[in-house]
Amino acid sequence: xxxFMKISAIALLSLFxxxxxxxxxxxxxxxxxxxxxxxxANNVEDLLNDAQKKQLEEVDAATH
Numbered sequence: 572x573x574x575f576m577k578i579s580a581i582a583l584l585s586l587f588x589x590x591x592x593x594x595x596x597x598x599x600x601x602x603x604x605x606x607x608x609x610x611x612a613n614n615v616e617d618l619l620n621d622a623q624k625k626q627l628e629e630v631d632a633a634t635h
Contacts, residue, residue, distance in 0.1 A: 601609075
């Protein structure tokens with residue numbers, strides 16, 4: 572009976588590993604939701620960079 576339990580455990584682990592491998596997404600493919608999040612993050616970064624540039628210009632104008 573212990574041998575049967577060992578074989579069953581190995582079979583279940585093998586099945587689990589195969590099932591996990593089947594769900595893996597191909598490399599190089601980015602889901603649409605992630606792409607939209609990246610676009611929004613880039614837009615926020617651009618806004619922050621523009622605000623920082625504007626503040627630096629205002630500081631330069633005030634000191635000259």
